[in-house]
Amino acid sequence: MSDSIQLPDIGDSTGTLFTPEQEREFGEMFLRQVRSQATIDDDPEISDYIQTIGQKLAANSDNPRQSFNFFVVADPNINAFAGPGGQIGVNSGLILMADEESELASVLAHEIAHVTQRHLYQSLEASKRLSIPSAAAMLGAILLGTKSPQAGQAALVALQAGATQFQINFTRDNEQEADSVGMQTLSRSEFDPRAMPSFFEKLQQSNRYEGRNLPEFLRTHPVTVSRISETRARAEVFPYKQYPDTAAFQIIRTKLRAHTINDTGEATQYFKAVLKQGTEQQQDIARYGLALVQIKQNKTAEARDTLTKLVRKYPEQSHFINALAQAEIAAGRYNEALALFDQALTRFPENRSLLLEASQAQLLAGKPERTRKLLTDYLRHAKATPEINQMLAEAYTKLGNEAEGHRYMAEYYYHAGHNRAAILQLKLALQAAKGNFYLSTMIDQRLGELMEEERAKREEDRY
């Protein structure tokens, strides 16, 4: 958990602005802001996928020691952005727009390059008298393209003040550098460098059909004809070869599509069209998509039938096993679902999304102690996410441990950017923990941290 905030003005132009610890803290504050202003898709398989491809690129970047966190924003608009501390968000709309994995990778590599080349801090340095909480709030608002009052008072004030002193229009030089550095990263990571100019061109063209609304991505990263041709010339240096997509890319896009198309008829039509023309693997993945839509429609028998066949044909594909288990859950067959997860976890013990889905299934099946055990063991070597905190809160509450239930709920709210709700939960936890000295002390300390943060923010608002 983060310490109380004592951060310098960003406008400090002495050069090195942050210690690594401060940068991490700034990044986490930014992420909480993003969560309070937009919906992050916390589906374990979707977040694992974006994290996997992102970390692969990051490991091949100019600064492999820089830490990164990748996440998907549930938003049909075309956008991707790099915040402080290596926090990189990509909208589901952009993932669906990428027809090849290398296209998605090219945007991520470009954003990674903005981070490793410190472009964000260069533009931040131009601004004066901005404290880190203000900057985090404002960056969230600017990069997400939101003007919502939820952005918070500090963000709005800062936005007005920032109109003259602060902009995230990367300069033309920044963009060129991010393209060329990003392309090196792309190639070192075994993705197609040519996907970068072709995807930027596609983005620019899509803009024509969308009417007056410029995709947010093009607002913060202006794509011009000359930039595309420069990038294309740069890509020509690399030898031609085949860059097959991973199955995970196609599966995740299918899942996103099944999730985002609200009209199940339209989704069904889309997947049936793929069945008529795709390769065998594409057809099988379209069948998976159809099954996901059928689960939504409560046609669980049909979904189970399709998914059982897919699991038999692709026993190594954990996404299919998980979908089959979800179909069993939707049909109320919890024991079958739990058995599937148990088998799968024996086979793939390191698979994080299977573990999280299994924990959720245990909760639904009325076995909160199993959920508690699975997640507590997992947290010994991994970081909590809002989703994990929420599951633990529910598990503890069901187990009759109110104090821990409120404590985890507080962490859930805190990471969702809702400090006041978090403070309320901690106060409830403190009441429930009466008589437990150790737990009370821990809760009290955390309460102090959050109240200090809240106090600092209120002062910020006044300024």
Ligand SMILES: [Zn+2]
């Ligand atoms: Zn850019």
